[in-house]
Amino acid sequence: MELLMQGVTLMVIGMATVFAFLVLLILAMNGSAAFFSKFAHLFPEEQKAAPKAAQATDPVADIAVALAAIKAKRG
Structure with missing residues (x-):
């Protein structure tokens, strides 16, 4: 019983x-x-540059690149 109590x-x-x-x-x-909400003006957020718009590519060119990669991999 003592072991159970321990x-x-x-x-x-x-x-x-x-x-x-x-x-x-x-x-x-x-x-x-609370600290960071009180002193938030001392820690300005970094301004991230606007992401560049992805260039519109021809879907056929994408397929051709994929097929070329497969062919190069297989030999």
């Missing part, structure tokens, strides 16, 4: 440790969210 005690301590870690993690995440 197992239960160890389980409770382990679960309490995990629970405490998760609570600290949630508090840290909420704290960092």
Whole structure:
């Protein structure tokens, strides 16, 4: 019976440790969210260049390239 109680005690301590870690993690995440929302003006986002429009290619040319690649692979 004593071994069973030691197992239960160890389980409770382990679960309490995990629970405490998760609570600290949630508090840290909420704290960092509050920090970055308050000081967001100090961290400007990078302006990404507009993606270049893909050139319209002929579908027949794409098929020809694929067939050439297959032929080159097979020998």
